[in-house]
Structure formats: C-alpha cells, structure tokens
Amino acid sequence: MNVVNESPRRKELTRIAAQLFVQEGFDRTTVRMLAREMGIKSGSLFHHFDDKQEILCAVIEEGTHNALTLAQAALATCGESAEARLHAMARAHLETLLTDRNAHVVALYEWRRLDEGARQHLGHLRDAYEALWQEVIGDALEAGLIRGDRFLISRFVLGALNWTVRWYDPEGPRSPEDLAHELIAMLTPQGRA
Amino acid sequence: MNVVNESPRRKELTRIAAQLFVQEGFDRTTVRMLAREMGIKSGSLFHHFDDKQEILCAVIEEGTHNALTLAQAALATCGESAEARLHAMARAHLETLLTDRNAHVVALYEWRRLDEGARQHLGHLRDAYEALWQEVIGDALEAGLIRGDRFLISRFVLGALNWTVRWYDPEGPRSPEDLAHELIAMLTPQGRA
DNA sequence: AATTTACACTAGCGCTTGCTTGGTTATGAT
DNA sequence: ATCATAACCAAGCAAGCGCTAGTGTAAATT
Numbered sequence: 001m002n003v004v005n006e007s008p009r010r011k012e013l014t015r016i017a018a019q020l021f022v023q024e025g026f027d028r029t030t031v032r033m034l035a036r037e038m039g040i041k042s043g044s045l046f047h048h049f050d051d052k053q054e055i056l057c058a059v060i061e062e063g064t065h066n067a068l069t070l071a072q073a074a075l076a077t078c079g080e081s082a083e084a085r086l087h088a089m090a091r092a093h094l095e096t097l098l099t100d101r102n103a104h105v106v107a108l109y110e111w112r113r114l115d116e117g118a119r120q121h122l123g124h125l126r127d128a129y130e131a132l133w134q135e136v137i138g139d140a141l142e143a144g145l146i147r148g149d150r151f152l153i154s155r156f157v158l159g160a161l162n163w164t165v166r167w168y169d170p171e172g173p174r175s176p177e178d179l180a181h182e183l184i185a186m187l188t189p190q191g192r193a
Numbered sequence: 194m195n196v197v198n199e200s201p202r203r204k205e206l207t208r209i210a211a212q213l214f215v216q217e218g219f220d221r222t223t224v225r226m227l228a229r230e231m232g233i234k235s236g237s238l239f240h241h242f243d244d245k246q247e248i249l250c251a252v253i254e255e256g257t258h259n260a261l262t263l264a265q266a267a268l269a270t271c272g273e274s275a276e277a278r279l280h281a282m283a284r285a286h287l288e289t290l291l292t293d294r295n296a297h298v299v300a301l302y303e304w305r306r307l308d309e310g311a312r313q314h315l316g317h318l319r320d321a322y323e324a325l326w327q328e329v330i331g332d333a334l335e336a337g338l339i340r341g342d343r344f345l346i347s348r349f350v351l352g353a354l355n356w357t358v359r360w361y362d363p364e365g366p367r368s369p370e371d372l373a374h375e376l377i378a379m380l381t382p383q384g385r386a
Numbered sequence: 387a388a389t390t391t392a393c394a395c396t397a398g399c400g401c402t403t404g405c406t407t408g409g410t411t412a413t414g415a416t
Numbered sequence: 417a418t419c420a421t422a423a424c425c426a427a428g429c430a431a432g433c434g435c436t437a438g439t440g441t442a443a444a445t446t
Contacts, residue, residue, distance in 0.1 A: 025220065025305060025306065027218065027220030027221055028220055028306075109302060109305075112218060113218065113221075146379070147378070147379075148375060148378060148379050149375065152372075152375050153379060155353075155356060155357070155360055156353040156356070156376060156379060157353070158356065159352045159353040159354070159355065159356025159357070159359075160348075160349040160350070160352040160353045160356075161352070162352065162356065163348060163349070163351065163352025163353075163355065163356065164348070164352070166352075167348055179345075182341060182342065182345050183349060185340070185341060186339070186340075186341050186346060186349060186380060187379060187380075189382035
C-alpha cells in the first residue's frame with residue numbers, strides 16, 4: 001500500500017533491510033532476522049509493510065530514486081560540453097553506488113525476486129535513469145567525442161560501472177572521480193598526456 | 194565429495210539444475226523441484242550430490258571450466274597481433290555466455306550462496322580465467338593499442354561483457370562476433386571507416 | 387472525557403524446507 | 417549362483433518459514 005517511504009521510521013527500517021539483504025540475500029533473510037535487527041518482534045514488522053516483498057520493493061525504490069535525483073543534479077551543474085556531461089554522469093553513478101551501495105547491490109542481485117507489479121513500477125524508474133544515459137551518450141556521439149552505436153555503448157558503459165560493486169574498495173587509493181576519469185579516457189579516442 | 198562431474202548422468206543433472214537456478218534462483222529452487230525436473234524423487238537426488246550446495250558448485254564449476262577452455266583454445270588459433278588476441282577473448286567470452294548461458298548466469302547471481310570451501314575452490318578457477326584477460330590486455334597496452342591501467346581496463350571490459358546477459362537477445366540482429374568487434378572499436382583510439 | 391491512531395507485543399497456525407532412513411531393483415562382474 | 421555397486425523410492429523428521437489474530441499502551445485528535 002505504502003509505495004513511497006513517507007515516515008522516517010520506515011526509511012530507517014528500509015536502510016536496515018537493505019544491509020541484511022546484501023549480507024544474506026533476500027530469500028535467506030527471514031522476517032525474524034529483519035525484526036531482530038530493527039529492534040522489534042517479527043509480528044510488528046507487518047505494521048510497517050504489507051509483506052516481505054514490499055520491503056524489497058522499498059529498498060530498491062529508494063536506491064533507484066536517489067540515483068536518478070543525483071544524476072539530474074549532476075547534469076544541472078556540470079557545464080554543457082559533451083565530455084563534462086559524460087563525466088558527470090559517470091561520477092554520479094559511482095558515487096551513488098557508494099553512498100547507497102546496499103540498495104544498489106540489492107537492485108542488481110535481487111531484482112528477479114520482485115513480483116510482477118513491483119517489477120513494472122520500478123522498471124519505469126530505471127528506464128528513466130537509463131534514458132538519461134542514452135541522452136548524454138547521444139550528445140557525445142553527435143559531438144564526435146566517441147563513436148559507435150548509442151544503445152550498445154550505453155549498455156557497455158553501464159555494465160562496466162555496475163560491475164564496480166564487485167571489486168571497488170572505497171578505502172583504496174582510487175576515488176569515484178578518478179574512476180570516472182579513467183573510464184571516459186578509455187572511451188574517448190583523443191590522446192592525453 | 195565428487196568435485197568433478199564424472200558420470201554423464203551427473204552432468205545431465207547439473208545442466209537441468211542450472212536451468213532451474215536461473216528460472217527461480219538458487220534459494221527458491223527446492224530439492225523437490227530439482228528432482229521432479231530430473232524425473233526422480235527428491236530423496237534419490239542425494240545419491241548424486243551430498244547436499245544442495247554441491248549442486249550449485251557443480252553448475253558454476255562446469256560453466257567456468259568451459260569458459261577457461263574456450264578462451265585458451267581461441268587464443269591458440271587467433272594469430273599473434275594484440276588486436277586479434279583481444280578480439281578472440283571478447284568473442285570467446287560472449288560465445289560461452291551464450292552456449293553456457295544458464296551456468297554463467299548462476300555464477301554471476303548466485304556466487305554468494307556458495308559456502309567458504311566452494312567459494313575458494315571456484316575462486317581459483319575464476320582467477321585463472323581473469324589472469325588470461327589481464328595478460329591479453331597487458332599485451333595490448335604494450336603494443337600501444339589501448340591506454341590506461343591494466344587492472345582497471347580488465348574490470349571495465351569484463352563488466353561490460355558480463356552485463357550482456359541482461360540485455361543480449363540471441364535472436365536479434367547482432368552476433369557475438371559483431372558485439373566483440375564493437376567493444377574493441379570502443380576501446381581502441383584508431384579511426385575506422 | 388472519549389475516541390482514534392500508531393506501534394508494539396505474545397502466541398501460534400499451516401505449510402515447506404533440506405535432508406535422512408531403510409529398503410528395493412537393475413546391471414554386470416566374479 | 418553370488419556378490420558388489422549404482423540408482424532409485426516411500427515415508428517422514430525436525431526445523432524454520434511467512435504471516436495472522438488478538439491484545440496492550442501511550443500519544444494525538446476530537
């Protein structure tokens with residue numbers, strides 16, 4: 001029923017659920033585990049969410065929504081050159097992958113556990129985000145910054161970025177900014193010192 | 194106990210399990226579903242495998258082993274130029290992602306359901322495969338074909354390739370060969386008609 | 387003062403889970 | 417004929433699962 005996370009309590013519960021879903025996976029995370037981590041009893045959980053599925057949906061929605069917002073904000077302040085916009089999108093993606101890591105890992109790995117309704121609802125959100133990418137990459141193609149097929153490149157780039165959740169270490173020497181720079185350098189033919 | 198799939202029967206069971214694991218996910222796939230699909234009763238399943246985990250391990254091992262074999266074969270027959278070797282690796286990766294699709298999807302999505310022992314055993318296999326990539330990409334860097342950091346590029350490229358299981362349609366107009374070509378074109382600064 | 391709302395509790399129902407046990411059948415070697 | 421082995425089955429156990437029903441209580445609303 002509650003599609004959006006209105007109450008701060010529910011938002012907090014969603015955050016905790018995200019962490020558990022990452023640690024254990026959705027199916028192995030029991031309502032009793034969730035409740036214990038939340039400091040309540042398992043029955044009380046169903047006051048906040050209709051069922052277990054809705055918790056998963058809330059987690060993914062939160063992450064995807066934030067990613068979209070951050071990307072739009074980044075595009076609004078990065079300047080107008082195709083390269084700057086490309087870089088802004090990549091950096092925003094990597095940063096949201098860091099700050100909302102749990103939610104995004106859940107979105108990537110547990111998407112298939114969503115039921116049909118939730119999958120459709122969240123699908124639209126995700127499509128809106130990917131449309132942003134295709135727009136920016138389309139601009140970069142027109143500007144002659146990169147070459148190739150718009151959809152193919154979008155998918156290759158998103159694949160490379162999403163894969164970072166597997167190996168990226170936030171404690172390591174490389175910043176998201178740094179990573180974004182290297183990725184763009186890999187894509188653009190122009191030589192660089 | 195049986196780490197390798199010796200008997201043809203076990204190999205067939207592994208194939209069936211892979212399909213179910215993709216359709217339903219590992220946790221949601223019950224031993225009863227597996228048995229039914231295999232044409233036996235659930236109890237009989239434990240004659241072939243020690244426990245459910247071992248089935249998962251067998252599926253992933255099969256896929257990773259095939260990928261490694263195919264990549265080595267491709268490198269052995271592709272010529273010696275850095276570009277040819279890069280292309281051969283990419284094509285081999287995409288082709289094994291197609292022919293052993295189920296096993297690879299399971300490896301990508303259900304890796305975390307492996308216990309410590311299996312994760313270590315299969316980790317070595319995967320490392321061997323990724324080492325091949327790093328070697329080929331190292332060669333391409335030395336040849337001046339591409340620029341950047343060897344490990345970073347390997348991971349970006351593997352991410353882009355693995356992501357294809359999300360969107361690639363084998364019935365569509367693009368062949369694995371075609372996709373490999375486009376990927377390499379995206380990476381290499383040299384202009385092309 | 388009376389009522390509603392929000393949030394939590396206890397207790398447990400009905401069902402499914404992975405896996406075990408103990409025994410049967412078919413095949414093929416000795 | 418005897419034995420060994422692989423492959424299977426029927427039956428079911430102990431544990432855990434998502435979720436519900438009914439209740440208590442403090443704060444907010446009327």
